[in-house]
Amino acid sequence: MRRLWTFVPLFSLLLGMVLFPGKAVQAGNQESKANFTDTDIEAFIDQEMKIQMERFNIPNAAVAVVADGRVGVSKGYGYADLQQQTPVDSERTLFRIGSTSKLFTWIAVMQLVEQGQLDLEADIRTYLDFQIPGQLHHASSQEPLAPITLTHLMTHTAGFEDYPDTIFRLEEQQMLPLADYLQVYMPKRVFPPGEVAAYSNYGTALAGYIVERVSGQPFADYIEQHIFTPLGMKHSSFRQPLPVQLQPDMARAYRFVQEEYKEGRFEYVPEPAGGMSSSASDMSRFMLAYLQGGRGQAGRILADETIRSMQNQQFTQHPLLSGTAFGFIEGSFNGERTLFHGGSTMLFDTGLYLIPEHKVGLFVSLSGGSYLAHTGLFQAFMDQYYPTAAAHDPNLTPPEGTMERSRQYVGEYQQNRRSFTTSERFLSLTMGLIHVQMDKEGYLIVNHAGEANRFVEIEPGIYRNLREHRTQDYYGDFKTIVFGTDPMGNTMLMSDGPMTYSKAPWYATSSFTFLTLIAALLFIIISLIFWMLRAIFRLMRRSRIQQPRWANAGVGAAIGFGVLTVASLVGVALNGQIDPVYGLPNAALGILPSWNPVLDVLPWLMVEVGAALLIFALLALWRRYWKISGRIHYILFTASAWIVLSLFMYWQLIS
Known part of the structure; x- marks a missing residue:
């Protein structure tokens, strides 16, 4: 989870299967697109990690790949401690996984739903001991607003604004207890619930507090007892700082600055939104359990039908766009439906990707680099083992009347994941902007994440990207964008995942x-x-x-x-x-x-x-x-x- 910062899981692994040493197997019960061996996969990941680590000056990383009910690759790269030259151990070395932690918060919520202690469609205020405003901040009338539900929190559609400078701290005493954090930094409600996707760390922290309240246990205790223990995840923790016995295994985080690696300190993050530390092997256990209907080493974490419901799409801004499942973000990678979640702290970048149809999963975490490192690794893997014919048609031309229809969409679009009511509102002018222009032929030129993309109208208000390769968009492939109207009457640009953009007035x-x-x-x-x-x-x-x-x-x-x-x-x-x-x-x-x-x-x-x-x-x-x-x-x-x-x-x- 990063700032406004940026991150981008664009990562989805499609390891269509993993096999027993030297023997090709098929993933799932379907005909495989590609056959490969454990040795082949490991050699490929070694090669690609070398490329990415050199390109982005990554000092340490860990990767785990699972398929068809078993671990195919679990391996560390670089040094957990550069000074001591301690190699990364995929079983023991912990990385901060940022917003990938949210997946465990949502699992906890669904466990309590199974037990009948939580209702996904109930007003969350029934579970809280403090008040959340019942009206929109900018509303002129006092007409009550529809309540926020857990479904809204899990799909990032609760309608909260975002405060980016409340997420990270470097001192334990600066991070407020969860209950205090939620009340001191409570954001305003700026959209009606269920209408606008805007990624929210606060919403996940709120859900974690509800888990605390309903279960009667501190959040970290609950996760340890009900998720880590059944899965055999002995090298994982939400505690900040880490328990004494795990501290020696924490990977030191570095950033390559002025031709040398400089070490950063332990980062404190609101627990349910991004406070987890884990090893690659532990995360492989989580992926296997999720892909096997909730079965862990020592018991179930969820019923099979609950897992299936979590994998279904729960919200999308438009039928042509990927949206969100319960907790996971949807994506399409080389034609395969993928459920993924990235996570970025200031020092670490993480990606976790599942292909439920093929029972395949990949986890990668690293320090000192960029989200582009693990997205690059994934795309290289997909191109190697699951290549697909280009879905785009570079010869598409704008239909008649496109100039008149498209002109209204030209302008600057600002993230709806931002502050609307504090001085942090100014940050919306510097981060996450999308600029839309139109060329003389009627194509839209969309500048996003430092890249110019050429879009052609396929239906009124719907445009297809003519770019051949994937973009740097964090939440999807940015192949389709749809224009509509937000609740305040502004033109809204919608793309894949939990992110939307509203057109700014000229001033x-x-x-x-x-x-x-x-x-x-x-x-x-x-x-x-x-x-x-x-x-x-x-x-x-x-x-x-x-x-x-x-x-x-x-x-x-x-x-x-x-x-x-x-x-x-x-x-x-x-x-x-x-x-x-x-x-x-x-x-x-x-x-x-x-x-x-x-x-x-x-x-x-x-x-x-x-x-x-x-x-x-x-x-x-x-x-x-x-x-x-x-x-x-x-x-x-x-x-x-x-x-x-x-x-x-x-x-x-x-x-």
Whole structure:
């Protein structure tokens, strides 16, 4: 789970079967697309892991592959401790698996559903000891909203906004107990439940707390007793920090910075949303149990029919798009339906992929790299063992009338997984944007995840990607996009998995916001420099110009606003510096400088001085202070100041 950060399981393994040493077998009861041996698979994974580890400077990784009821590959790569040169042991070495942890939260929920203690369609407030608002944050009426259910939480359609800077901490004392976390960082409800897919860490944490409340056990205790023990997962834990006996087995996480590996610290994450640590061998036990109808080494974790229900699609924004099952994300990889879930912390990246039809699963976790490492590994495997003819048709041409229909979709689309009501709203201008343009032939050019994709209309509002290879989209292959309308009346772009994007009005686009902000700030700063140089020049010449007291006060207010603006920019720049190891600003890690409270005050001082600027600008016009050029300059300065303040207010930087 990453930030807004990005991650992308685009990974699905289709190991159509694994065999007994040296002997080809078929996966499931179906005719296999490819035959291979354990030795062949291991050699292939060795080769591809070497490629990915060199490409992304990965110091350690572990991979497990299961098929047809047995483990085909379980292997470690690199060093769990670079300094001690300790090799990764797939049985014992633990990796942080990030949002892949969510799968265990959903298993726990379904266990309690089986026991009749939870109802998937009941209002979750019946299970909580604190209140969740019954209305949308932006709603003008007080009409009650439909309740949030566990089904909504499990399909990421509860309608919560997202706060990315509340996820990761580096100190144990900074991570609040689960009950406190859920109340202190409760997000606003911004969409009606069941209508808009927007991936939510908070929603999963909420479900984990419901497990605690209903079972009467702390979340980590419940998972150990009811999932880890039946599956024989002795090298897994949700505890943070890890239990003493597991701490020596934790893989040290590194990031390759300035031609050397730098070690990161243990990351604290809300338990149910991404706090789990596990080994590749333990995760192979989980995959086998899930693919075998819930049977583990020492008992069942779920009934077979419950597992089957969890594998069914539970939500999609459109019939042509992949959606979500209970807990898993749907995908189509080389023509095979895949259930997967990725997970990224600041230091680790993980992917778990299941092909239920063939009883195949693959798990990979690594530190120091990129989600592109395990997606690249998977795609290489699929192309090697399960190649399929290209499903796309590069010769598709836009149908008649496409220019008129497609023009309405041109614009900037921002993630619906974002904050709508806090200063983090500003991050939506810097992360996860999709830009849609139209060329002169009527094709849509869709820029997403750093790639340009060419789409052709196949039906009104439905477009097919002409790209031959997979994209870097985290939740699917980005082969089809569908345009519709979100609950607030905005054009919405829908793609695979639990993610949607809404079209921003022109005044809320990143280009307009940044260009306008930069222009206004430049004018303010240049004016400030001009006034300071003029003052120095007059001082050197010992010349004094007599001006009315109010005129001098007006200049002082303008200089004061300029100084406050520069101070704010410097403070934000210092606070927003990206840590080279963790890839996030310190503020997102809960690390704030002692002078940070000053940053909270500066915007309000700017508002007060901005109000004074308006008064002095009117006085300058009325009493004709300065020359005409001076009055024009002052009015433009005041306008620039209020442009900056208006943008700050719109993006909740002043609230």
